[in-house]
Amino acid sequence: MSHSATRKTLTWAACFTLALAAGLFTSLAHAADESISYDTRGEITDLLQKKIGSLLDQKNADGVGVARGSFSPNLKKVDDTTITASFLKNTADKDTEKVERLLLTFKKGANGKWAIAKEDVQDTYDGLHRSLRENDEFYRFEKFSFDRYGMKVSATNGSLFKTSYMGKPSTFTLVADDLAYDYSPPKNLNYYQTYNVVMLKEHKENYVFKPEKAEVRGDGASCEQILASAFTGLKKVAKGETSSALQKDYDDLRNEWDKSLKDNGFFGFRRPYEADRQTLDLAIKRASGEERWIWIDYDNYEPWDVQYGASAPGFGGQVFPYAIFGYYSDSVLKSTPAAADLERREDADARDFDLDSLEGTVEIGLEDSQALSGDLTYGMTIKETLRELPFNISRLRRPGDEQKETRNPKMIIKSITDGDGDELSWVKTGAYSALVIFPKPVAAGTKAVLKMQFTNLDSIYQVNPSYSAMDRGGWLPFVRFTDPIEKFDLTVKVRDKYRVLGVGKKVSEKTENGVNVTRWSSDRPVSFPTVIFGEYITDGPKIKATKKDGTEIPVHVYVDKVSTHTLDETSLKSEDDAEDRVAKFEGGARGIRGKQLSAIADQAVNALNLYREVWGQDYKFAKLDLVADPLGEFYGQSPASMIYLGFGVFRGEGEVAANMGGGSSLSKFNKDVVAHETGHQWWGSLIGNANNRNYWFIESLAEYSAALYVENVYSRKAYDEKVAEWRRGVLRYEMLSSVQDASALWGGENPGAAYQFNVYFKGPYAFHVLRETFGDEKFFKYLKDLGAELAEKQIVTMDLQRVAEKDFGGTMAWFFDEWFRSAGLPQYALFYDVRQTEDGKWLIEGKIKQRVVEGKEKTELPGVYYKSRGWLTFEFDGGKAIKYPAKAKSAGEPERMFIVDGAETPFKVKLPEKPIAVYFNKDGEILAHDTLVNQSW
Incomplete structure (x- = not known):
């Protein structure tokens, strides 16, 4: 169970639904039956919209809407007087949301007008439920004693209120004058020392405080077990017999609930937990001062089934975006004794399916500059027997990210069908999440095909008039960061004034009716595909990048035209000068000169040729595009076959040192950022991470690749200087998480800096130590063997260790445990x-x-x-x-x-x-x- 950065007061709903009607954007022409005339389609659509309107008019006793609808744009012509359409009807009862998939039959009357002649229910789903406030109960208790996963909580002579979900307890909140707690991680973990010795010394106020209340939530069976075993003298009473503090807390929550229901009749519905899912979350709130929480969370679906967290506005203004600790319960350790299998435990969102293929068309910014319309076909392998398949648009955010994209997309589903084209039911569970509902359970191992038509809003970032990009935090439904998509074939449509850059290989390009149409595919797996488009100038390298067989790799650098507008880089002499420069910058001017592009391309070529030899594996794609990003300044990002570079990377070394605040450090960054990002074409694209907890080596080995580039292009002295910089960085900032855990756990008072120094400094430094310890011959054989044995695989840290033990001899657990799995x-x-x-x-x-x-x-x-x-x-x-x-x-x-x-x-x-x-x-x-x-x- 995940938590927000600052924990809010407990609500009775884990999910919410949005009253967004589909069918509003239907620009993809090939989604329609072309035998239906434009006028007929318009008339049928009007009738469907009227039906949606009639549903929206349905209100409950409080005047709140309790029905809504959406329809598929895929009208089907039966004969000249008969057309059918799939229609989804959502109805909110007191505690259940019902989703009905209707087949509407339209008949053309003698007067030439169309009308709904028949409604047939094709499928009904009633798997979303919410709590009822009339089922809330109040209790007094003599004693409470909780002791699990390192957390102990006790109280006597207290009060509690309990809420229920589908007839079973789902949450309870308790207060008592002597409420107390104590937390200590298991002694066999590194965390035991980190917490008891370091965190309690340096940040005690965030972990040890007088508690105001304790909140517990979880699946019904777990809550029942706690109520039965942890309480003594539990007695049901009237609300007025509980403490005034509990009554106030309940009233506040009840008022919040009632307000939410008045705002949205579909508020609070969620799916019940799966039958085999066990989850229990206990949270403690501080009694006074700034709002602070600590919690212990058990969820057997999470990779670490136990997580300990603290949620507070403290720590120098930094909130906690992650758990503090994550570890395995005794039951997991007993059932999964192998360390590699523990590391390989899947992320919760990877349990249901593997994404095998992605094909189809996206139209970007054609009718609405902020709207993306998609008609996509997904091939997937179902991993668990299921009837409901949850999916979303992934939101990738890592500590230390320099991108400034922060808004979330709004997904509008128009239709989801199976491989035969039959409509499926679906229901939204959030702004960018939903469930596909199959007519009957689908067995594990099934190769499924889903076709989805949708529109996304707020997925397009138009930075200036000549540069736009898809949200790199995620923009495609079903696609997760770690998915290696084996078959990729995407057609992209934008306005014809733009040039499109995509992943893989551009198969074709044409212009028709004012639209630029490009098709992109890849014969090698791609991950987290992206698209950018704009008006560009371009240049290539003066040298060639080649594969082992001599095939040339096309390398091009692109910068949008507005970014080439000049900026006065001289010292500003007046306020007017400053205002003029700001105005130009806000208009998109970045002062990038065309002559700078070729040098960037040469850097990429040198890196491509070097890494082919270092890792023993060819660059896997047909081309490499490097693009100046006017949104960020000094950064890089590298999806498959493409590299984004902040506009500051295109500055000359002297200019950066003279005019930029970072001085020499930014100059050094610019010398190898292209090499680092090119390294991700091996570490990230060729070799991926199996889960979020094992992401560190994607960055650390790309950064070590950059150090080898520095040595190869400049000198061993330059390499040693980079290594010394890593060392200084790590010693300057004391991280509280390990390298391996950096992407998943809180790492210190400045989480972004902790992440950076772990994966970009300490991680690559460790590979330097391996080189110094075992010598170049063994070390570079190790690097080649990593490429040979791990290519096209999703790996974990133990895979790196396994190859090291083969090449260096004997166990390498001591090295990997100390350098990558431990802090300090x-x-x-x-x-x-x-x-x-x-x-x-x-x-x-x-x-x-x-x-x-x-x-x-x-x-x-x-x-x-x-x-x-x-x-x-x-x-x-x-x-x-x-x-x-x-x-x-x-x-x-x-x-x-x-x-x-x-x-x-x-x-x-x-x-x-x-x-x-x-x-x-x-x-x-x-x-x-x-x-x-x-x-x-």
């Missing part, structure tokens, strides 16, 4: 003495103490240690220095390194001359805080 960093203290021995040599004897620290105050995690490999460095008079053990002298020679493990590691080294200084980890081979020498922390 080691700190070392080096103690040593130097004395001359009888043979005239010098003995350096000492120990290296270790501790692991976490958080901005560098709080020690007791009993936690890293197993690390590095070198001792000895410096002598004259500037000479040697490393111990001696570094490998050839590429084929394995590195011998000094292993530090546990609280103390002793060492003895005999040298022919006396060192003037001794260091450990001097060159940062281990990502650790600066080593103390002959002093402790």
Whole structure:
């Protein structure tokens, strides 16, 4: 169960429905029976709209609408006097929403007018229900004791109210003067130390407070079990016999409920939980001050079936967009002992189907510049036996995203049919979510085909008159971020003044009736497809990118014409100068010059050719397009066969350093951002992540690819400088989540920065450490083997570890656990003495103490240690220095390194001359805080 960033007071509804009528946008001509004349279609449509109007006129006793309708645009001609249409009728009863799919038969009368002659019910669905307030109950209790998943809650002599859903308890809220709680993660988790040692020290006010109330919600069986086992002396009473605090809380919620019902007669309906789904959420609200909550959430459909979260406006103004911790219950650990299988547990929205193919047509901004109309056919594999198939338009938001797209789309469904063209029932469950309702259950393993006609509003981002793009957070129903779509064939229609850029290969392009029509397909799987269109200038590289067989890869860079309008980059001398520049910028001017495009293309070509060799796999698509995005400044994003680049990436190095606030850091960013985004064509497109919790390596390995590009194009020194920048970044910001968990859990006071330093700094630094530890020969074989073994797969962290164990030998759990699955960093203290021995040599004897620290105050995690490999460095008079053990002298020679493990590691080294200084980890081979020498922390 997910939570909003700031937890609101408990409502009795988990979902809501919208009174949006379909059938309002019917621009896709091929959706219609062409034998029906335009005039006849218009007359039938008028009758259908009148029927919708008559339903909207149906009111309950409070004057609130309780009926609505929608119709399919797919009219069918039976004969010259008979036409049929599919019509959905939604009716809101007190506690049930009924969806009826009707077949309306229209007959043409002797007067030449059409009329509805017959209504046949084809299908009825009554699977959406809501709570009834008259079923709410009030209780007094003597004792409450809850102890699950690390959360303990107790209370005596308190009051509660209970709500029900379909005859079973669904929520209850309790208050008591001595209400108390205690939370501690399981001791076998890294979180135990993070929470008890770091978070309670640095942010105690967010986790420990006097509670006002506790709220519990879940499936009926789980709530019944809690009511039966956690309470002593539970007695049903009248509302007036409960505490005044509980009565006020109930009245507030009741008023909110009643208002919502008056605003929307379909408010509060939701699907019951699946029969095998178990969910229980217990939340605690703080009694005073800023509104703060903590909660423990169990849901056996989620990858981590247990999550602990805190929802508050605190932490320096940052809200919590994620759970704080996520872990597995004992039952999951017993039933799924293999670590790889645990990592591979699916996201909740991936349980029902795999998306295999996507074909069809989208019309973008033709009749309405903000409207997208789609006529798409989806091929999918059903994974669970089901009658209702939930779907939505995915909303991809990651911490650290620089895109400014924030609005959500509005999906208007016109028709959903099966592979035979038979209409199916459906019902909206939100602005961009719905259920497809099959006539009967569909068995797991079924290869299903769904055809959908729809219109989306607010999915098109028109940044300026010559640049528009589809919402990169998601714009296509059914398509999820991790879906590898095996068969992709999409026709795109826009106004003929625009050029379309899509994913895969452009198969054809033509202009007809003022419309530019392009068709895009791919013979390799694509993920999260996108489309942009505009008026562009373009240029290509001066060098060639090729595949292994010599086939050239077309590479082009595009910038929209408005973005080439000049901006005065000189210092502003007056307020008028500033206002003029702002006006030009707001009008779309970005000052991008055409001569800058070819250099960007060359960077992409160099990266394509390099990565072909590094990963041992060809670039998988037929072309690569790079597009200047006038919405963002210094950023990149890389869907299949396309790269978005912020307009700041097109600035010259001197211009960036002189005029941009970031100075040299932005100049460095611009040197390899193209290489990073090109890396995503391997990590993201060729090799995908199996679930959201295993996204980190998509970014970390793209970033490490960029470092190899820097080394290849510039020098090893430039590579080392980039590595040093990673190290400085990680040490500057202490993340509270691991690299692997960065995309799913809260990582610190600034979640965006925590995410960035985890996946863009610490993650790639770890691969640098692998290179330094095992040498180039083994390391680059490892990279090639990753490409060979994982191509066209959706993987998890254990897959990277498995290949590492094959290539490096022995278990690599120690490395992956420390670097990717754990938070915190080691700190070392080096103690040593130097004395001359009888043979005239010098003995350096000492120990290296270790501790692991976490958080901005560098709080020690007791009993936690890293197993690390590095070198001792000895410096002598004259500037000479040697490393111990001696570094490998050839590429084929394995590195011998000094292993530090546990609280103390002793060492003895005999040298022919006396060192003037001794260091450990001097060159940062281990990502650790600066080593103390002959002093402790």
